[in-house]
Amino acid sequence: MSTSMTSAGKKLVIIGSSFGGVNTAYFLQHALGKDGEITLISREREFTFFPSLPWVIMGWRDPAQIRVDVVQPLRRRRINFVHSDVISLDASANEVRTEQARFGYDVLIIASGAELDYAAVPGLGPTAGYTHSTFSIDEAILARDALARVLAGERGRIVVGAAAGASCIGPGYEIVMMIDALLRKARRRHHFSLSFLTPEPFVGHFGIGGVGVAARLIADEFAERDIEVMTSVKIAEAQQDRLVLATGAEVQFDFSLVIPAFVGSGFVRSADGLANPRGFIPVTPELRSSRFDNIYAVGVAVALPPVGSTPVPVGVPKTGHLTEQMARAAAHNIASNLRGGRKVDGLDLSGTCIMDAGDTGYYISAQPFLPPRNRVIHKKGKWSRYLKLAFEKYYLARIRHDLPSLHFGW
Ligand SMILES: Cc1cc2nc3c(=O)[nH]c(=O)nc-3n(C[C@H](O)[C@H](O)[C@H](O)COP(=O)(O)OP(=O)(O)OC[C@H]3O[C@@H](n4cnc5c(N)ncnc54)[C@H](O)[C@@H]3O)c2cc1C
Structure with missing residues (x-):
């Protein structure tokens, strides 16, 4: 595969229809215009605004309010959509396979996120285990109903936590604070215990070593x-009513929600030489696979090494904000590679997060995302809740109508 070519007639295949996939498709389409044939393959026809799933669990959002169909918006921009599950990737033959068809590509962009590694902890997860979770609408609805049953009772023990190696722990912080806020508002907080169990060495570490004094x-x-x-x-x-810790200690619960660790997608794990042992794709600063020149990865699919060592493993969160920045950089670099031009560093990322606490919120921004940093901002206030609300509306409209990227995150 040559490192430079022209874009006309090139086949660009994207896998995934979430923050990474749809954003890459839009950015690429803007960069290439009518040149190049862009095809997006995904097992989902809809984009779900994951940051609002905790609100579904609280009963504050109807699932239909946080999903948008991606097929029409993509097709309006001449981006082909294939609704299918990618089952394998032959990187030496430049070919992706689904149950129904094979798709050859000149450039492949993998934005397939990760799978949830419930199997790593016996008894974990809402399907085969005893703990709830928050990584899909279905999981959020199960959690919502179970939480409502416990909150309707006289008393209860509520445990929110994350498994070793988890990287997306932020929603756990939001959920435990929102449950607290809900109970306080109902003047029933004194009937419930709330516990937060985390692999992080301190609260507010977030897998990135903390952000300024936000941890305090x-x-x-x-x-x-x-x-x-x-x-x-x-x-x-995890057992029916308790979590057993590695120390032998037990934490009993009436409702528990535990965030699992991730492993890379099955087709990525089985593609020869593409991924690290956990199934994530090592990339160059251009976001190209370190091994295959014509494969790029964005978002959760990318391998980012942990920040320092911690007594219990904690993963680096690849947030929606980071994912969008990677999508923009990957699209830019692919276009530059096809047409000539300057490349950008897709791993030089800033991170902004709005965390809802139910009755207040936090706005945390880190530039760059990983320490040491040039600038950090952390502010607390009800206004940040409203900002998050507004951001949800904007983002769903962005996916529906390809609105300009705000690029400041949430
Ligand atoms: C509850 C929750 C709250 C969050 N809150 C925030 C927040 O406040 N701020 C923030 O910045 N980030 C937040 N995030 C993180 C954010 O949602 C992720 O960073 C983002 O979803 C990553 O996007 P992605 O495209 O890399 O992967 P994913 O969102 O995981 O998408 C993967 C896509 O690939 C598709 N796919 C997977 N495998 C295949 C296959 N084999 N074949 C075909 N298609 C496939 C999937 O259907 C999906 O469309 C939150 C996440 C969760 C779960």
């Missing part, structure tokens, strides 16, 4: 809310 603010917040915190926790097993 969040520790204070949890203390004020009487949320019991256990850090550097490794959950060994």
